[in-house]
Amino acid sequence: MHEFALEMMDITKVFPGVKALDKVNFNVKKGxxxxxxxxxxxxxxxxxxxxxxxxxxxxxxxxxxxxxxxxRDTNDAKKNGISLIFQEFNLIPSLSVAENIYLGRLESNKLGVLNWKRIKESAADLFQALGFNISADAIVENLSIAEKQMVEIAKALSINARIIIMDEPTAALTQSEILKLFKIIRELKCKGVTIIYISHRLEEIFEITDTTTVLRDGQIIDTVKTCNTSKAEIIEKMVGRSIDREFPVCQKEIGETILEVKDLIRKDVLKEINFNLRAGEILGISGLVGSGRTELARTIFGADAVDSGELKIKNKVVRIYSTLQGKKNSVALVPEDRKDQGLVVNFSVLLNMTICNLKKVTFKNLILNKRKEKLVCGEYIKKLGVKTPSMQQKCINLSGGNQQKIVLAKWLFADADILILDEPTRGIDVGAKFEIYLLMHEMVKTGKSIIMISSELPEVIGMSDRILVMSEGKVKGCFEKKDINPELIMKAAIG
Ligand SMILES: Nc1ncnc2c1ncn2[C@@H]1O[C@H](COP(=O)(O)OP(=O)(O)OP(=O)(O)O)[C@@H](O)[C@H]1O
Ligand SMILES: [Mg+2]
Structure with missing residues (x-):
């Protein structure tokens, strides 16, 4: 029997202006x-x-x-037993979950009539086997991003592939779903399926993988047994230097209350939310998916209407009932679903970055100062290490993580007094994460405030001055930096 399930030999791929892969040799053992x-x-x-x-x-x-x-195409790949779980979801929003899963191979009888009952049943069985709680009838556009991710996983598993590629499968999942996925991976492995696993969460690499290959600038740096290496070693190979600290330290002062939220209620979603935010503060919001974190962010920004309650910004009662109002009151939101809500993917890097604060790059609000626009854009590209052949590159051609960096840069440049970040470092590599943390510190040092929602506990703990823990639409606790520890937060989140 041949030792390797897969051998990719001397693979080179060039895009206009970018050599994405340079003579890559990538070998994967069976199982x-x-x-x-x-x-x-x-x-x-x-x-x-x-x-x-x-x-x-x-x-x-x-x-x-x-x-x-x-x-030559994805059908060839399927015939060879290869299945890819895409990093960017590849689902059709207006179709149901079942349709998406079996698209292109819907079963029909001799007359061509589709057996909808069978299709739905198969999808439902698949979800049950995976332990995912999603209805086969649900329309994909109504699903949360975590649910979309689960549909992607189910779709890839439904073809009984021999080689399954998972491109950042956990980026949008919570802890309990990640555990389910890991269980599935172990079961697949027992059946002899070979799995290629991509992730920026290095803890996961150590938990679930046997072998690790590091790629840098389109070249293979090393392939090692995972149990024989360490996180620090991998990081060094990835970025070409060692990173001694995960979170930067920040000397700053916390000032007056800038935002007060009083008895905020949104039917069925938010229940009497009370908290405040001070100038120069980073307030972390922790909680499981579905705990109301994203809904709270959207409400403060004005993307969703409130049923009752009061919002005070700089001691003034404000009514934020539209995102325009939010912007007027200098509140900005970087949404969790960035592909849909954060970026005009067919526009250039340059346009995307300055679109929210054109005032800063125009003369008298009228004429675009192209030189200044380029200067600003260049500055952020450098700060965040955005990998792009030029500022004119369309965002759709950038890698997943680099798209994220553009969205973040755009909002950091927008210069709001209150910046709400929903999962700001999702899909971003370790080196760039640090740069984002530095930019956040730069902001709060000038007296601006940040609300940061994050599912990565070490990140919330490492970056926040205070942490608000939510569960079932309620605030379950608020902890000062000095009291914060992971157990406390998990306990409050689970309730
Ligand atoms: N369709 C495309 N057109 C032009 N350039 C592209 C295209 N797809 C990828 N690239 C470029 O190829 C390089 C590799 O991108 P790729 O998406 O493979 O990175 P990645 O390792 O998956 O990164 P990430 O962790 O951000 O997902 C990047 O410089 C990217 O900008
Ligand atoms: Mg990628």
């Missing part, structure tokens, strides 16, 4: 879980899309079980 890690834009997704037949023009050779294969 192992193989981690593929690297900074944003390193080439991970590109390599996997080649394997899935998404890109058919490249140099190099691919062998499956020792046999050379030609992968």
């Amino acid at each position: 192992e879980v193989h981690a593929l890690v690297g900074e944003n834009g390193a080439g991970k997704s590109t390599l996997m899309k080649i394997l899935d037949g998404v890109y058919s023009s490249y140099d190099g050779e691919i062998r499956i079980n020792g046999e050379k294969v030609l992968l």
Whole structure:
């Protein structure tokens, strides 16, 4: 029997202005879980899309079980037992969950009549087996981002693949769903399925993978047994230098209360929320998915209407009933679902970055100062290490993590007094995370305030001055920095 399920040999892929992969040799043993890690834009997704037949023009050779294969499209990949869980969801919003899963291979009888009952039943069975609580009838656009991720996973698993590629499958999942996914991965492994696992959460790499390959700037740096390496070693190989500290320290002063939230109620979603936010403060919001964190953020920003309660900004009662009002009161929100709500993907990096604060780059609000616009954009590209061939590149051509950086830069540049960040570092590599933390500190040092929602406990703890814990639409606790520890927060979150 051949040792390797997959051999990718001397793979080179060039996009206009970018050599995404440079003679990559990537070998995966049968039945192992193989981690593929690297900074944003390193080439991970590109390599996997080649394997899935998404890109058919490249140099190099691919062998499956020792046999050379030609992968011209995704059907070829499927025939060779390869299935990819996409980093950017690949679902059709207006269709149901069941339709999305079986699209392109819907079962019909001799007359071509579709057996809807069977299709729905199969989807429902699949979800039950996976332990995911989603209805096969649900329309995809009504699902939360975590649920969309689960549908993606189910879709990939439904074809009985021999090689499954997971491109950041946990980026939008919570702890309990991640545990379910890991259980599925272990079961698949027992059945001899080979798994390629991409993630920026290095703890996961150590929990679930056997082998780790590091990719940097389109080249393979090393392939090692995961149990023989360490987080620090991987980071060093990824970024080319060591990072001694995960969270920067910040010397700053916390000032007066800038935002007061009193008895805020939104029917069925938020129940008598009370808290305040001070100038120069980073307030973390922790809680499980569905605890009301995102809803609270949207309400303060004006994206959702309130039923009752009071909002005071700088001692003035304000009515925020539209996002325009939010902006007027200098509140900004970086949403969790950035692809839909954060970015105009067909526009250039330059346009996306300055779109929210054109005032800053125009003369007298009339004429665009192109030089200044470029200067600002260049500055953020440098600060966040955005990997793009030019400012004119369309955002759709950037890697997932680099798109995230653009959305963040755009809102940091927007210069709001109160910035709400919903999962700001999702999909962002370790090095760039640190730069984002530094930018957050830069903001609060000038007296601005940040509300940060994050599912990554170490991040909320590492960055917040205070943490508000939510559960079932209520505030379950508020903890000062000095009292914060993970157990306390988990306990409050679970209730
Ligand atoms: N369709 C495309 N057109 C042009 N350039 C592209 C395209 N897809 C990817 N690239 C470029 O190729 C490089 C590798 O991108 P890729 O998406 O593979 O990175 P990645 O390792 O998956 O990063 P991330 O962790 O951010 O998802 C990047 O510089 C990216 O900008
Ligand atoms: Mg990617």
